[in-house]
Amino acid sequence: MTLIDVHLTPDYTSRALREDARAGLTADPKWLAPKWFYDARGSELFEQITRLPEYYPTRAEREILQARAAEIAELTGAHTLVELGSGSSEKTRLLLDGLRDHGTLTTFVPLDVSETALREAAAAINADYPELTVHGVVGDFTAHLDKLPGDAPRVVAFLGGTIGNLLPTERETFYTSVREGLEPGEWLLLGTDLVKNPATLVAAYDDSAGVTGEFNRNVLRVLNRQLGADFDVDAFSHLAVWNPENEWIEMHLRADRAMRVLIPEIGLEVDFAEGEEMSTEISAKFHRYGVEAELGKAGFTPGAWWTDTEERFALSLWQA
Numbered sequence: 001m002t003l004i005d006v007h008l009t010p011d012y013t014s015r016a017l018r019e020d021a022r023a024g025l026t027a028d029p030k031w032l033a034p035k036w037f038y039d040a041r042g043s044e045l046f047e048q049i050t051r052l053p054e055y056y057p058t059r060a061e062r063e064i065l066q067a068r069a070a071e072i073a074e075l076t077g078a079h080t081l082v083e084l085g086s087g088s089s090e091k092t093r094l095l096l097d098g099l100r101d102h103g104t105l106t107t108f109v110p111l112d113v114s115e116t117a118l119r120e121a122a123a124a125i126n127a128d129y130p131e132l133t134v135h136g137v138v139g140d141f142t143a144h145l146d147k148l149p150g151d152a153p154r155v156v157a158f159l160g161g162t163i164g165n166l167l168p169t170e171r172e173t174f175y176t177s178v179r180e181g182l183e184p185g186e187w188l189l190l191g192t193d194l195v196k197n198p199a200t201l202v203a204a205y206d207d208s209a210g211v212t213g214e215f216n217r218n219v220l221r222v223l224n225r226q227l228g229a230d231f232d233v234d235a236f237s238h239l240a241v242w243n244p245e246n247e248w249i250e251m252h253l254r255a256d257r258a259m260r261v262l263i264p265e266i267g268l269e270v271d272f273a274e275g276e277e278m279s280t281e282i283s284a285k286f287h288r289y290g291v292e293a294e295l296g297k298a299g300f301t302p303g304a305w306w307t308d309t310e311e312r313f314a315l316s317l318w319q320a
């Protein structure tokens, strides 16, 4: 059985894009938010990134899930798996298999802002796990965590290290709203990339095949298509920098020449100086002590901490 709850109005995404583009392109320094990378082409480029030799996080997290899915089922006794982000990936299936084999799972709840991605994910999982109720939610994980369906105990999975895209204050708000959306005794399963040698980190975000550069520039294509902008995409260079104070990777787009960009749908003219850098993503990296401090502050109790054999990535379990 498949059910879909829609918590977003049809124009939610286009309004949010307009507001973000206005705020970021009139700021100094300029920024664009990483959530706008993921149109069809951007999602395909990200899939390619996950297969690059330099981009270790996907493989490291998969290794942990393969080793620990049964243990996650045992520890949580989950009846419901909620996945933030659409969730029909191989990693989702590793978790679903572990929980199903344990015999307690009844419901899968994928949550995504994209109704198309959500319906595809829900249908794919429904086809392969016909005994589960698939109850999808079209929503924003920064706003609709109080409306999660499914019978308790639920496990909310936030995988891939996407938490690293949030600023520290945004992470605090996110963790608190997850905890408030859960009943005491329910669970959060969190994937976090770990601080390591900067050369390894920079290579993961600046691959030799140039896929991450294409992914980064894709945000300009999204603005060209959605807002009628006239960015000369090829006039921007991809940069990936390790910020040691904040322990995050920053991706930037650097204007290779001075230019004026018109964005008619939001009535903006934006000037770039030659060499001007615009921030497009932060991807924070973590230490165990930092994750424990942040989750503890949000009211979670530690359940488990697992890493891959090379200790590049962590998967951790937290009880509300």
Ligand code: AVJ
Residues within 6 Å of the ligand: 049, 057, 160, 161, 162, 164, 165, 204, 205, 212, 281, 282, 283
């Ligand atoms: C999907 C957010 C986990 O931050 O590593 C990959 C996105 N950006 N390469 C990450 C990304 C550049 C990725 N997340």
